[in-house]
Amino acid sequence: MGAAERPMLSYFEKAPPLAAMAIAKLCGVDVEFKADPKFTKDSLPALSLPGGDQLVGLTPILRYFGRLQDPFYGGDAFTSVQVDQWLEFAPHLVTGGGLEPACATVNEALALRTYLAGYRLSPADIAVWGQLQVTLQWDKLRRSGTLPHLGRWFELVSTEALLKEVAEKHGPKKPSSRQEFRKELAAAGMGGGDTGSFKIDLRNVVKGAVKTRFPPEPSGYMHIGHAKAALLNYHIATLHGGHMAIRFDDTNPAKENTEYVDAIIADVERLGLKFKGPITYTSDYFPQMLDLAERLIRAGTLYADDTPVEQMRAERLEGIESKRRNRPVEESLAVWKEMVEGTPEGKKSCMRFKIDMKDNNYTLRDPVAYRCNDTPHWRTGTKYKVYPTYDCACPFVDALEGVTHALRTSEYKDREAQFYWVLKAQQQVWPGLPDVQIWDYSRLALVNTVLSKRKLTWFVDSKHVDGWDDPRMPTVQGVFRRGLQLEALKDFILAQGASKNCTLQEWDKLWTINKRLIDPVCPRHVAVKSEGRVKLRLNNGPAEPEVVSVPKHKKNPDVGVKATTRTKEIWLEEEDAQVISEGEEVTLMDWGNAIVQRVSKDESGAVTGMEGVLHLEGSVKATKLKLTWLPVTDALTPLRLFDFDHLITKKKPEEDDKIEDLVNPNSRTECAAWGDANMQELRKGEVLQLERKGYYIVDVPAGPAGQPAVLFSIPDGHQKKPAAAAAAAKPAGEPKKPAAAPKKAAPAGESKPAAAPGTAAPAEAPNAAARSVQKVESFKVPPTPHNSCVLPELDPQDCGQPDVTSALKVASSALAAGASPPPTSATSGTPSDTS
Missing domain, CATH: 1.20.1050.130 (Glutathione S-transferase Yfyf (Class Pi); Chain A, domain 2)
Incomplete structure (x- = not known):
C-alpha cells in the first residue's frame, strides 16, 4: 500500500x-x-x-x-x-x-x-x-x-x-508493576488512593534528627496492628533521615512476662526493622520516676487520693472534685512514702494529677499518675511497690530518651491534650526535658477480627486456639504461619499511608497482595482427598510405572521440574468422578486425554470404580473436564489439609460485645488427603499450590515413618469455600451464564452491570444435572471438636507397584543431572494456570 x-x-x-x-x-x-x-x-x-x-x-x-x-x-x-x-x-x-x-x-x-x-x-x-x-x-x-x-x-x-x-x-x-508500586509507596508524598501518602505535616522536623519509637507493652504477642505501628514509625523516621528506637512499656507487672518480650523482639526481627541503640524499658527509669513523683507533689501538681475506684470513676464522669484534691502537700508526701514502702495504708491510695475536673475532655479530669501493685515485676521483682501509669510515664520517658515525634493511633486523639499537659508539668520540675510532638494515624481495623490484647488473651486462655501463633490469630506469628509473606504485609500497611481516616479493612485485600507474590514462584503439586477417592483403570496404560519429568510451574521454568509417575491405575477425586459420563473424553493434567468407558456405582449412586483408555492424540481444547490425578503407588505422601475461617462471626465487633457470644465454632476444618511423591521433600515454611485446590504452606513436613505432612491453606483474596474442599472439575473455556451483550451503555451512576457476551449452550449430556459442577458444596467432615477426619491407612492392595520407588530415584538422579522435561499436554486454560 x-x-x-x-x-x-x-x-x-x-x-x-x-x-x-x-x-x-x-x-x-x-x-x-x-x-x-x-x-x-x-x-x-x-x-x-x-x-x-x-x-x-x-x-x-x-x-x-x-x-x-x-x-x-x-x-x-x-x-x-x-x-x-x-x-x-x-x-x-x-x-x-x-x-x-x-x-x-x-x-x-x-x-x-x-x-x-x-x-x-x-x-x-x-x-x-x-x-x-x-x-x-x-x-x-x-x-x-x-x-x-x-x-x-x-x-x-x-x-x-x-x-x-x-x-x-x-x-x-x-x-x-509491583516494583513500581513499591517505589511509589516508598516515596514521600507520592501516594494517592490505595497507594497511601506520607506527606504529613510533622512539626519541628530537623532533617537527620528525627527520632521515633515503637513502645509495645509486653502483655501479649505482637499483632498486625502493632506491626502497622512499628512499620509507620520506622518509615517516617527514615523518610526524614532519622531513626526508630524500641522501648518496652512495662509499667503493669500484672500482665507482663518474659515470654511476651522475647516474642515481640523476634517479631521485630521478622519484620526486618532496623533500630538504633539498645532496646530499652520504661522500668529502666523507675528510679527517676520515683524522684519525679516527689517533685510533682511538692509543686502541688500531684495529690494522694484514697477514694474507692468506683466512686472515683463516677466523680470523674460527673466532674465532681475528690474530697482529697486540696489536701496539704505534706499529707500527700506522707501518703506517697507509705505507697513506696507498700504498706497496707499506702495501698489504699493512688497519686492523681491536679488538672481540671470540669474540663469537657474527660482525660483531663485528674487522671491517675501512680498506683500500688504487689505483683512481682518481670524485671525488677519485688523491688518496687508503686508504678507509674502509662499516661504519666510515656511523656517523661519519651523526652528523656530524646524522642522527637511520637506516633499514636487516632483513638487516643482526646489524650493528646493530656500528653502535652503532663509533659509540660514534668518539664517545670525536671529542667532540660525537651518537647515531643505527637502525630496520630488511623488504627488498623479488619473485618471479623478483634485486636484487643485482652480479647486475644481470652482466646488463648480458653483454648479456642492452640496459642498465640495459631494461624487463625491476627498476630504476626499467626499470619506468617498461615503463609503471609513479609513483603505483602509491608505493601498492605504502607499502602494505607499515615492517614487519619479510620476504615474497616478487608482481609481479602491483604491476601490478594500476598497471592501476587507467591503465585509466580511457588511450585505446583497434586493432592487427592482420601475420602471417596475413585480408581480409574486405563486398559491401555503403561504395563509398568513410567516416570517422566514435568515443570513445577508451567509459566516459570526457574522453579524447576518434578518427577511424575504414570501407571495403569490412577486415583481421581470423588467430586470429579461423580460428574463424568460413560464415553466421555477428559484431560488428565500433565499427561493427556483419556476416554472413560465404564463407570461403576453402588446402590446410593456413588461412583466406586471406572475403566477407560488413554487417547493421547485427542485435543485438550475439546474436553470440558481437566482432571488432577495421582498414580496408584506406594510412594504417595500422606497429607493433613487444614482450612481456616475467622475466629468471630460478627463483621464489625463493638467494644461492648461479649467475645464469647461472637466465637465461630467452625473456624478450623481438616481433611485427609494423599499428595504426589515429590511432596516428601517439602520443608517447613515452603509455599506451594495444590492444583485446583489452592495455595498452602507446609507447617509440618512429612515424616520418615509415614507421618503425614501438615499443610495450612493460604487465602488468595477471593476464595470463599474451604480450599481443602476441592471443588469438582469445572468445564474450561465457557462463561457460566451465557447472555447477550447490551446495545447501549448504562446511564451514569447505574449500578446494574451489563450482561456479558456469552456462548451457545452445549448439548445436554446424559448426566447434565450432575454436571452443574459450579454448585458442588464444600466437603463434610465428622463433627469432632475441630471438624477433623482421621487419615486412613493405605490399602496395600491399592498400592501394588513395588518398583515405583526405585523408578523415582532413577528419575530424580536424571533430573539432577540436567535431563530436560518432555513437552506437556496441559494448556494455559487449565484451572491451575488461571488461578
Missing part, C-alpha cells in the same frame, strides 16, 4: 485509541495515527480510507482492522460472533458508577477462561484491555483484589509485547 493509499486515523489528542493502535500493529496494518487539534473530548475517532470512505467510532474501526487478518478475528463463525459481542460491550467500561459492576460481569465471564473469545488473543481482548488502560478507576479496582479473574487476565494481556509498547508510548502514566 503506497503512501497515498495509507489510511489515517484521527482522534482527540487526550484520548488516543489504544485498542485500535494495538490491533493495527498486531495485524500489520500500515496506518497513520494523527491527533487532530479540531477534535474535542466528545469527538469519535475517525478512520479515513484511501478510496474516500470513512469509518467513525472505535467499534467499527476495530472490526475493520481485525477482519483484515481473519484468523485473528476468531477463525470460525461462532468465535467471530463472540468477538463482535465483546466489541459492543467494551464501551461500557468507563469511569463512573457503572464501571465496577461492568468489570464484575467481565470477571465472571473470565472465571474459567484464559481469553474472552476462543483460545487465543483476539480483538475482544484488545478492546476491553484498551478501555481499562485509559480508565484510571480500573487501577484502584484491580488493586482491591475483588476482581481476581479480570485482574489475572489483564496482567496476562498486558505482557503482550506490542500492547505493552502501545500502553507505554500512548497510555496514561501509572504504575504498571
